[in-house]
Amino acid sequence: MIKKDLGIDFLGVHFENPFCLSSSPVGNCYEMCAKAFDEGWGGVVFKTIGPEHFKVDEVSPRFDELTKEGTPFVGFKNMEQIAEHSLQENLDDLAHLKRDYPTKIVIASIMGTNEEDWVELAKLVTDAGADMIEMNLSCPQMTSHEMGSDVGTNPELVKKYCEAVKRGSDLPMMAKMTPNITDMVPAAKAAMAGGADGIATINTVKSISNLDLDKKVALPIVNGKSSISGFSGKAVKPIALRFIQQLRVAAGLEQLPISGIGGIETWEDAVEFILLGSTTLQVTTAVMQYGYRIVEDMKNGLMHYMDEQGVDHLSDLVGLANKNILPAEDLDRDYKVYPKIDWDKCIGCGRCFVSCFDGAHQAITWDEKTRRPSVDYSKCVGCQLCNLVCPVGAISTGKIEMKPGREGKIEDVDIESVRLTH
Amino acid sequence: MTNNYTHEKSGYTMTTVAEEAARCLLCHDAPCSKACPANTDPAKFIRSVRFRNIKGAADTIRTNNALGAICARVCPTEKYCELACSRSGIDTPIDIGGIQRYVTDFEQQAKMDILEKGPANGLKIAIVGSGPAGLQSATTLLEKGYAVDIFEKNTKPGGYLTYGIPEYRLPQDIVDYEIKRITNLGANLHLNTAIGEDITMDQLKADYDSVILAVGASEAKMLPMFDGNAYTESAVDFLARVKDAQGQISDVPENAVVIGGGDVAMDVATTLKRLGTKNVTDMAYEEFDEFRASKKELAGTREAGVTLVDGYVPTAIDGNEVTFKHRNIDAEMTIKADKIILAIGQQVNTDKLGITTEHGEVSFIGYRTDDPKVYVTGDIAHGDKTVVWAVRKGKEVAEEIDNALMGGNRK
Numbered sequence A: 001m002i003k004k005d006l007g008i009d010f011l012g013v014h015f016e017n018p019f020c021l022s023s024s025p026v027g028n029c030y031e032m033c034a035k036a037f038d039e040g041w042g043g044v045v046f047k048t049i050g051p052e053h054f055k056v057d058e059v060s061p062r063f064d065e066l067t068k069e070g071t072p073f074v075g076f077k078n079m080e081q082i083a084e085h086s087l088q089e090n091l092d093d094l095a096h097l098k099r100d101y102p103t104k105i106v107i108a109s110i111m112g113t114n115e116e117d118w119v120e121l122a123k124l125v126t127d128a129g130a131d132m133i134e135m136n137l138s139c140p141q142m143t144s145h146e147m148g149s150d151v152g153t154n155p156e157l158v159k160k161y162c163e164a165v166k167r168g169s170d171l172p173m174m175a176k177m178t179p180n181i182t183d184m185v186p187a188a189k190a191a192m193a194g195g196a197d198g199i200a201t202i203n204t205v206k207s208i209s210n211l212d213l214d215k216k217v218a219l220p221i222v223n224g225k226s227s228i229s230g231f232s233g234k235a236v237k238p239i240a241l242r243f244i245q246q247l248r249v250a251a252g253l254e255q256l257p258i259s260g261i262g263g264i265e266t267w268e269d270a271v272e273f274i275l276l277g278s279t280t281l282q283v284t285t286a287v288m289q290y291g292y293r294i295v296e297d298m299k300n301g302l303m304h305y306m307d308e309q310g311v312d313h314l315s316d317l318v319g320l321a322n323k324n325i326l327p328a329e330d331l332d333r334d335y336k337v338y339p340k341i342d343w344d345k346c347i348g349c350g351r352c353f354v355s356c357f358d359g360a361h362q363a364i365t366w367d368e369k370t371r372r373p374s375v376d377y378s379k380c381v382g383c384q385l386c387n388l389v390c391p392v393g394a395i396s397t398g399k400i401e402m403k404p405g406r407e408g409k410i411e412d413v414d415i416e417s418v419r420l421t422h
Numbered sequence B: 001m002t003n004n005y006t007h008e009k010s011g012y013t014m015t016t017v018a019e020e021a022a023r024c025l026l027c028h029d030a031p032c033s034k035a036c037p038a039n040t041d042p043a044k045f046i047r048s049v050r051f052r053n054i055k056g057a058a059d060t061i062r063t064n065n066a067l068g069a070i071c072a073r074v075c076p077t078e079k080y081c082e083l084a085c086s087r088s089g090i091d092t093p094i095d096i097g098g099i100q101r102y103v104t105d106f107e108q109q110a111k112m113d114i115l116e117k118g119p120a121n122g123l124k125i126a127i128v129g130s131g132p133a134g135l136q137s138a139t140t141l142l143e144k145g146y147a148v149d150i151f152e153k154n155t156k157p158g159g160y161l162t163y164g165i166p167e168y169r170l171p172q173d174i175v176d177y178e179i180k181r182i183t184n185l186g187a188n189l190h191l192n193t194a195i196g197e198d199i200t201m202d203q204l205k206a207d208y209d210s211v212i213l214a215v216g217a218s219e220a221k222m223l224p225m226f227d228g229n230a231y232t233e234s235a236v237d238f239l240a241r242v243k244d245a246q247g248q249i250s251d252v253p254e255n256a257v258v259i260g261g262g263d264v265a266m267d268v269a270t271t272l273k274r275l276g277t278k279n280v281t282d283m284a285y286e287e288f289d290e291f292r293a294s295k296k297e298l299a300g301t302r303e304a305g306v307t308l309v310d311g312y313v314p315t316a317i318d319g320n321e322v323t324f325k326h327r328n329i330d331a332e333m334t335i336k337a338d339k340i341i342l343a344i345g346q347q348v349n350t351d352k353l354g355i356t357t358e359h360g361e362v363s364f365i366g367y368r369t370d371d372p373k374v375y376v377t378g379d380i381a382h383g384d385k386t387v388v389w390a391v392r393k394g395k396e397v398a399e400e401i402d403n404a405l406m407g408g409n410r411k
């Protein structure tokens, strides 16, 4: 049986494994976090705690899902705000958790409306025994514009509130950033300038997931109306990965400590976040859909991956992919790679033909008698759309050719690396 | 579509296994896992497949079931895991055996080495019989740190895995690979060694801390009427001969009659068809509504083109002519065949092993015999007579021995 140490240090705190619940209903109370710890999570970011004076008042219903061709939960929309429990209950739960699970990491997520709130909340959670603080600067559906992503998109406010938290506590602190921004770098730099020790990202993406076509209103419907609100789950993973990459390559942020969030549900997702520079990982939507138990396969799969890679310390994997993601203008544009069709595997469905004709360059010819496709090299541009749509994997990357008049040798193209899917 | 004796139907691909796993409802307190006799934990390994952790799925199967790749192919899943599957409330159960096969095939291709031997505790156990029950008890005992010797009277190990279940359902390569894992773990196999003949029970008891009898029901039952009939062969002799020759036998009959209505009869009838016998008639004692053969096997037999006749018993034999009478109605039938195969059950032979059995099993529930050093497991112990039950009984007998020998010394 595979056994690998998944331990990792983040902001000076040791995590027995990088998997944490992200701040949300999945870590709403003592019993939930205790069960998550028992099932193997390394840490929890407790549901965001607000100041006493901010009254949380939630809508019902509050969720919607995006589906595609029978697959549920491709993405998930929520209209929830911050913790509904009283401040004192939340502080008691943090203390209780830390007492019962001294080796697990308890992170307090906090959100204030002004500097005093932030200082005060930071103090309170520190006294309660939290190991770390996460500043929620990113909830996109707060009923107050002094809170949430409206703050997170304003670097000045971000800096000011980070400083406030640092005045209230000397715990390691990460600022949780919103993706509802064109460039996250200024906000992240402001947070670091304000004393943050690292960044957590992403929070949810502002969205409208579906509409009720008869009632002509977005979902979920709250007494006939709806709102724009946060989107999460698998569909946001590409957005999260993009922001994390951009942070890690920004001048001055190269070693930025990151807790990666957004659509993680398998060990492969986890590895992607790590390779792009995340040290710890946070999950909500997959837990809401499947339960805490998903951590078992994330941990076990990650161990097998480390074993395959010959890596003994998880930290050795952090950020390994950053250097391989370049601006579009820096990519090699001198060659193209044609598709290769394996007629033995082909079952004659014609999907490659349809997609190439209707969505690419009419470079696949179709033999009506034999129901077999072939590539017309005079037209093929090597986009590999056909490869992606083939249901049986009969199309792979084949012959590589230098474009006419280009310098360079085919031998220098790393053929092994020309790969599309998992 | 090839339909010969050595051709196993193909399994899932990475894409199709993901599609099948996506049908799984990921149940809470999963009924499939509770219904697996060997605790292979299908809900857990299917979830691993679902979350793209195939190696983790293999970890789960292998640590729970040393014969996971075999069970994947031969379990009568419609009686066990798949019977319990919640997906039946929507349409059809998850193909648990098929997913288990994909995972264990992957495990083999990836050359994964999952089983681990426990730190040696200085105790030695002898196992008589290398069928599934003997193999699983050996594995569990090795994991717990015992030294294990397996004695097998035949020239090849595996019991009915090797000498019974036909190649198209269970390729011998798979059986050999599973056994190799167990010998690699440290089991010493002594082939061509019949206990009671080559070595006595007393000798074994003197040399080992415990002895496990896992001898199965390795002999055919016959009907006196057929004694000395030159056209008649027992089902297990026939299946063993065909498997050993990988289907290359020289006396494939033109037409044959098989007598019996269980899975073994179905295997014989289908094997004959796959070998090229034109007319195969299976005469079953039971009527269809009381049939013992599993639905899967029965369907396979029908698909192979076997003529199935239910409710008849043989009443007379004259050379290659057998006469049957219906049990309940006034009907008689005479069939002439080049070959008559009797598949009316198997029996246990424990003459020189110091235990007695009745109707194929010991008279007590559990594994410990009157002799505190001697245990039974597998088909001769109480419980279902299937491979997955042999695995369960193998694990349980090992636990019981460990409790008896090491009881106080483990936490």
Ligand SMILES: Cc1cc2nc3c(=O)[nH]c(=O)nc-3n(C[C@H](O)[C@H](O)[C@H](O)COP(=O)(O)OP(=O)(O)OC[C@H]3O[C@@H](n4cnc5c(N)ncnc54)[C@H](O)[C@@H]3O)c2cc1C
Residues within 6 Å of the ligand: B074, B075, B076, B128, B129, B130, B131, B132, B133, B134, B151, B152, B153, B154, B157, B158, B159, B160, B161, B164, B165, B166, B193, B194, B195, B196, B214, B215, B216, B217, B218, B236, B239, B263, B264, B267, B346, B377, B378, B379, B380, B384, B385, B386, B387, B388, B390
């Ligand atoms: C044709 C056929 C098809 C079957 N198909 C299926 C199926 O699809 N699915 C399923 O779950 N089950 C099936 N079964 C049943 C299954 O094979 C048995 O339940 C299982 O093999 C029992 O395991 P065992 O270890 O108790 O005994 P066996 O497999 O019978 O093994 C006993 C071993 O002990 C050896 N032995 C006996 N006496 C001695 C001695 N004195 N000294 C040394 N060695 C000895 C024998 O040679 C044999 O190798 C089938 C059985 C048959 C005959």
Ligand SMILES: Cc1cc2nc3c(=O)[nH]c(=O)nc-3n(C[C@H](O)[C@H](O)[C@H](O)COP(=O)(O)O)c2cc1C
Residues within 6 Å of the ligand: A022, A023, A024, A025, A047, A048, A076, A078, A079, A080, A081, A082, A083, A109, A136, A139, A176, A202, A203, A204, A231, A232, A233, A234, A236, A261, A262, A263, A264, A282, A283, A284, A285, A286
């Ligand atoms: C129902 C729900 C409630 C959430 N509440 C909070 C919250 O209180 N504080 C916070 O920082 N993020 C909150 N989030 C955002 C998540 O922590 C996380 O950043 C986001 O969902 C992306 O990760 P995921 O795809 O794994 O869900 C919430 C998300 C959901 C779905």
Ligand code: SF4
Residues within 6 Å of the ligand: A341, A345, A346, A347, A348, A349, A350, A351, A352, A353, A372, A373, A389, A390, A391, A392, A393, A394, A395
């Ligand atoms: S999509 Fe794949 S299977 Fe379908 S015709 Fe093209 S190559 Fe063949």
Ligand code: SF4
Residues within 6 Å of the ligand: B035, B036, B037, B038, B039, B040, B041, B042, B065, B071, B072, B075, B077, B080, B081, B082, B096, B097, B100, B388
């Ligand atoms: S071992 Fe057999 S009964 Fe158990 S889960 Fe696997 S196929 Fe089902």
Ligand code: SF4
Residues within 6 Å of the ligand: B023, B024, B025, B026, B027, B030, B031, B032, B033, B042, B043, B046, B084, B085, B086, B087, B094, B096
């Ligand atoms: S009972 Fe069926 S649907 Fe439920 S977990 Fe098991 S295989 Fe999946």
